[in-house]
Amino acid sequence: MTLDVKKSIQSGKTVLGIELGSTRIKAVLIGEDHLPIASGSHDWENKYENNIWTYSVDDIWKGIQNSYQQMIADVKQQYDVTLQTVGAIGFSAMMHGYMAFDKDGELLVPFRTWRNNMTEQASNSLTELFNYQIPQRWSIAHLYQAILNQEEHISDIRFQTTLAGYVHWKLTGQKVLGVGEASGVFPIDLETKKYNQKMIDQFNELTAPNNLPWKLEEILPEVLVAGESAGVLTEEGARLLDVSGELKAGIPLCPPEGDAGTGMVATNSVAVRTGNVSAGTSVFAMVVLEKELSKVYSEIDLVTTPTGNLVAMAHSNNCSSDLNAWVGLFDEFTKVLGLEIDPNQLYGTLYNKALEGDPDAGGLLAYGYLSGEHITHFEEGRPLFVRSSDSHFNLANFMRVHLFSALGALKIGMDILLKQEEVKLDEMLGHGGLFKTKDVGQSIMAAALNVPVSVMETAGEGGAWGIAQLASYMINKAENETLEEYLNEKVFSGQTGITISPDPKDVEGFEQFMKRYKSGLAIERAAVEYLK
Structure with missing residues (x-):
C-alpha cells in the first residue's frame, strides 16, 4: 500500500486541498482512492481591531505556508x-x-470577516431592493455599507473578492470564484x-448618484461551476505556497469555494433533500431545495451548491466558542x-455528562453570544449563563444547556424551513468539532432539528478534504x-457512518x-446595553 501511495506521489497522481477555517488552516x-494520505495544519485566531474582526495578510500567508510545510513534512x-x-x-x-483592492493589487482596508455585524443598513436596503435576503456578512452588504458610510477607499476599488478568491488570485493570477462561494458575494x-444581471443593474442604478469610477460587474470575480478549470499555479504562486522551493508551477486549480460548499461535498450533501450541518466556531445548516421558498426570510440565506443548485442556509455566528x-x-x-x-x-x-441531564436542561439558560447574532438581531454579544432559584443546577444540566444554547439561534432558522416551509429532509450529515465526541453532538443536534443526524467516517476531514x-x-x-454521480460512485461508495435518530x-x-x-x-439585550 505504501509503495502504491509513494508511486502516486512521485507521478503527480495526488490532489491537494487547503481550507482556511476560522480557527485552523488545514492542508x-x-x-x-480519494482518502487522505498526508495532512498539515496551522492554528490561528481572528483579531478584534478598531471594532473589526479581521485577519492580517501576513497571518493568512504564514498560516497557509505553515500548514503546507507540515503536510510535506x-x-x-x-x-x-x-x-x-x-x-x-x-x-x-x-x-x-x-x-x-486597488489598481496595484493592494488591500485598501483590513479584511472584514463574516463575523462582523456592521452592515445592517446596507443589508436591509439591498434585501428590500432585490426582494432577496442579503445577510449582513455577505460581501455585497459590506461593499454597500462602505458606500453608505462614504469611506474614502471606495473610489479606489478595482477588485473585490473573498478570502478564498484572494488566495486563488495570488497563486494563479485568476480573478474567479466557484459558484457556491460567489453565491455568498452576490445573488446567483x-x-x-x-x-443575477437584473440585480447587478439595480445596484448600479442605486449607486449611480455616488459617481463611482466603476460598475459592480467590473470589480467582482468571474463565476465558475464545479469541474471547470480555474487556472494554473504560477511560478510566483508556487514560491508563495511552498517556501522550500520544491513545488513546481503549472498545476491546475479548481474554482475556489467557500466552507459551505466544501461542507456539502465532504458530507455528500449536494443532491436535493439532503442537508448538512457544520458545527464549530459558528454553526450553519444547509438543505438542498426541491423548489424556491415561498417568501423572503431574514433568518434564511439562499446560496448554491458548487454546481449551482439552490440551497437554504440557516447560519448562526456563535456555536462552540x-x-x-x-x-x-x-x-x-x-x-x-x-x-x-x-x-x-x-x-x-x-460532553457525555450532558446526556445525563434533564431533557430541558433543568430550567437553566445560557447564551454563547461571543459576537453578534443576526438571527436574533444582536449586533454585539455578551456570553451569559443565568438560572432561576428553583432550577435544577448540576454539572449534567450545565453542560447540556451550553450544548443546547450553541444550537439555539440555528434552531430558530431551521424551524422556518422544516415547520413553516415544510421542506423535506431525509437526514442531516454532521461535521465539525461539535461532533468529535462520539454520539453527543449528534444526539443534541437530532433533538434540536427532529431529524436523523449521521456522521460519516470521513466527516472529521472537513472542508480541506472536500475541496480536494x-x-x-x-x-x-x-x-x-x-x-x-462522481461523489456517489467514486468517493463515497462503500463508506459507512453512524446515524442517530431523534429521541422524542x-x-x-x-x-x-x-x-x-x-x-x-x-x-441578553440588557447585558449588551449595560455591559459596555
Whole structure:
C-alpha cells in the first residue's frame, strides 16, 4: 500500500486541498482512492481591531505556508518522498466578508470577516431592493455599507473578492470564484449560474448618484461551476505556497469555494433533500431545495451548491466558542489540583455528562453570544449563563444547556424551513468539532432539528478534504459525469457512518428550552446595553 501511495506521489497522481477555517488552516493530500494520505495544519485566531474582526495578510500567508510545510513534512516522514507536484489543487475558506483592492493589487482596508455585524443598513436596503435576503456578512452588504458610510477607499476599488478568491488570485493570477462561494458575494441566477444581471443593474442604478469610477460587474470575480478549470499555479504562486522551493508551477486549480460548499461535498450533501450541518466556531445548516421558498426570510440565506443548485442556509455566528471557554475553565481547575488531563478526555467526559441531564436542561439558560447574532438581531454579544432559584443546577444540566444554547439561534432558522416551509429532509450529515465526541453532538443536534443526524467516517476531514474532492473531480471526471454521480460512485461508495435518530423525549425537552431561550433574549439585550 505504501509503495502504491509513494508511486502516486512521485507521478503527480495526488490532489491537494487547503481550507482556511476560522480557527485552523488545514492542508490535506489525497491519493487515487480519494482518502487522505498526508495532512498539515496551522492554528490561528481572528483579531478584534478598531471594532473589526479581521485577519492580517501576513497571518493568512504564514498560516497557509505553515500548514503546507507540515503536510510535506508528513509526506517525507511517511513515504520518504519530497513532494514536487500534484495532479490538482483546490483552495477554500470561510465565506463572505470584504477584501477590496486597488489598481496595484493592494488591500485598501483590513479584511472584514463574516463575523462582523456592521452592515445592517446596507443589508436591509439591498434585501428590500432585490426582494432577496442579503445577510449582513455577505460581501455585497459590506461593499454597500462602505458606500453608505462614504469611506474614502471606495473610489479606489478595482477588485473585490473573498478570502478564498484572494488566495486563488495570488497563486494563479485568476480573478474567479466557484459558484457556491460567489453565491455568498452576490445573488446567483439559477439558470445562467452567474451573478443575477437584473440585480447587478439595480445596484448600479442605486449607486449611480455616488459617481463611482466603476460598475459592480467590473470589480467582482468571474463565476465558475464545479469541474471547470480555474487556472494554473504560477511560478510566483508556487514560491508563495511552498517556501522550500520544491513545488513546481503549472498545476491546475479548481474554482475556489467557500466552507459551505466544501461542507456539502465532504458530507455528500449536494443532491436535493439532503442537508448538512457544520458545527464549530459558528454553526450553519444547509438543505438542498426541491423548489424556491415561498417568501423572503431574514433568518434564511439562499446560496448554491458548487454546481449551482439552490440551497437554504440557516447560519448562526456563535456555536462552540463559549462552550470551549467553559471547558477551558474546567481544564484550569484540574491543573490547579495538580492533574494533567488529556483535552480529548476532558471534552469527552463533560460532553457525555450532558446526556445525563434533564431533557430541558433543568430550567437553566445560557447564551454563547461571543459576537453578534443576526438571527436574533444582536449586533454585539455578551456570553451569559443565568438560572432561576428553583432550577435544577448540576454539572449534567450545565453542560447540556451550553450544548443546547450553541444550537439555539440555528434552531430558530431551521424551524422556518422544516415547520413553516415544510421542506423535506431525509437526514442531516454532521461535521465539525461539535461532533468529535462520539454520539453527543449528534444526539443534541437530532433533538434540536427532529431529524436523523449521521456522521460519516470521513466527516472529521472537513472542508480541506472536500475541496480536494472538487479539485479531483475537475481532473478525473468522466465526460458528462455530474458531481453527484462522481461523489456517489467514486468517493463515497462503500463508506459507512453512524446515524442517530431523534429521541422524542429529547425533542420535547429542546422545545421547552427554546421557549426559555426566546423569552430570555431580553436578558441578553440588557447585558449588551449595560455591559459596555
